Amino acid sequence: MNQIQRGTGRKLLLIHGLGGSWRSWSTILDALSANRTVIAIDLPGHGTTPADHDSGTFDGLVGSVQRFIANNALTGIDVVGSSMGARIVLELARRGVVGNVVALDPGGFWRGWERTFFKTTIGMSGRLLRAIRPGLPMLSRNVASRTALLAQLSAHPWALNPQIVASELKGLSRTPTFDALVDSLATGPEQTGPAADNTGRIVIGWGKHDRLCLPRQAARAMAAFPSAQLHWFESSGHFPMWDMPEETIKVILAATQSIEDVGAA
Secondary structure (H helix, E strand, C coil): CEEEEECCCCEEEEEEECCCCCHCCCCHHHHHHHHCEEECCCCCCCCCCCCCCCCCCCCHHHHHHHHHHHHHHHHHCCCEEECCHHHHHHHHHCCCCCCCCEECCCCCCCCCCHHHHHHHHHHHHHHHHHCCHHHHHHHCCCCCHHHHHCCCCCCCCHHCCCCHHHHHHHHHHHCHHHHHHHHHHHHCCCCCCCCCCCCEEEEEEECCCCCCCCCHHHHHHHHHCCCEEEECCCCCCCHHHCCCHHHHHHHHHHHCCCCCHHHHC
């Protein structure tokens, strides 16, 4: 599994969302690595990590990450996930293989018409991006087209860095397991909890303007993981690390600080 590692200090594993890569964290990576040893991975079928036979399913991806953690002696590592990655870290917390957990706008808590809404809207986005892939760099530089392409995912897409947008959209358009994962996520069972007893702190962060994983789903996530703390990102859409990077950094560092860190402060 492709990974990048930066910084020194307590280890922190970052897990991106559907169609993303380790570059999805570029808005907060430098700041986090100033305080932590940050390990950011490309999930199988994403970035430069080849797909496994089961990488088109949520359970397959969870198994791949769990093996990565075990094979690299990282059991108990603090984890941060975004979107599908946020659901992955919650599942790892349920299995008792991680330490402190930050889950940003996790999938897996939609019900009824919300499942159809997720599958239809994100599926259409994937097909559109594949069709216009050659033009994505230019479209990402244009404020109007950038806003149109990311209206569902960002509270203020016009303000995002065009290079980051182009990298993210291009990566999504090239993810071979995208359609299979959309189907797996939309039709599979709802995420269950609670976290295992040996899990550390859990913070579930949610953008108040999330138009993909709707804010109403936060209550279900908290019911499944009653030991968690809910943090609302007031001016954020689906990706707080894009819309509110400074606040996201603060939330992650506070949630993943060790007892030694608290004592030093």
